[in-house]
Amino acid sequence: MTPSRARSHSTTSPAGSRAAAGRTLRGLLLTTYGFSEFGVKAGQAALVAYLAALVMFLLSVAGFFHAWITPRAQPFAPIEAVPDREQINA
Template identity: 65%
Template sequence: MKRRTLDLLFSIGGLGLAVLLLVVGVVLTTNANFANTYVHDQLAAQHISFKPAGTLTDEEKKSDCLREYAGQPLTTGKQAECYANEFIGLHLQSIGGGKTYADLGEPQTALKEQVAQAEQTNAANLADLQKQLADVTAQRETVFKGETLRGLLLTSYGFSEFGRKAGQGALAMYLGAALLLLLSVAGLVHAFRTPANAAFAAPERTKEPVTT
């Protein structure tokens, strides 16, 4: 095979791969931009803001991100992660002794049964049981709302991470396309500098002496 033909084949193939990587990079960039814009718009529509630095409690001040984002509107995935874990998560720990919505279901059910029995017997502790039930119910409703908001914010954070990974992938595709383009151009230049009748010579294999 002629050397120029081989150079042309490799160069054209490299250009094709460069175009393919470029197309993939554009697709990934589009996805990254969509994820970032969507997350920003959805979070901004909620009008959530971090507490100003001067109003942070001692426990809240222990969080680096709460101090960093103090007073800022919540509009990014990283901010959503911080607000969900460091702010909402912190306050959920102080409600109901750190129990979750599911955990509080058992004591709520038990108190409902006790209240029903107390109402039938007109027990003296009926008012106290009703108050306990009202407290547990309020705690469970608050925990449910907090866990729901926390889950939504973490979902936004996860979506933004997909966008960030897509952006990184797009950068890798662009760099790969640029490298292949340079190599292909170099191959084309070499091909046209090579005499048309020059043949590609494969390296000869050195024959090892036969020993008896």
């Protein structure tokens, strides 16, 4: 049997087409599983992002509350007096 005839014979036989279909199905299932893992990781990243947004929201609410109860006359970052330094004559 020649190689070309052997190839045509193996692809036309029912066993050959079943093997090819099995390899195709396996490849499709593995690809689907791989992309589902991407989806799981994306879901975890989204959860972390939502939790970080919640923390930032709570911190901003705390900042507004602090700004509301702090008297306006109190400076935010007052300049402190520097103690007199000793003069050095070199």
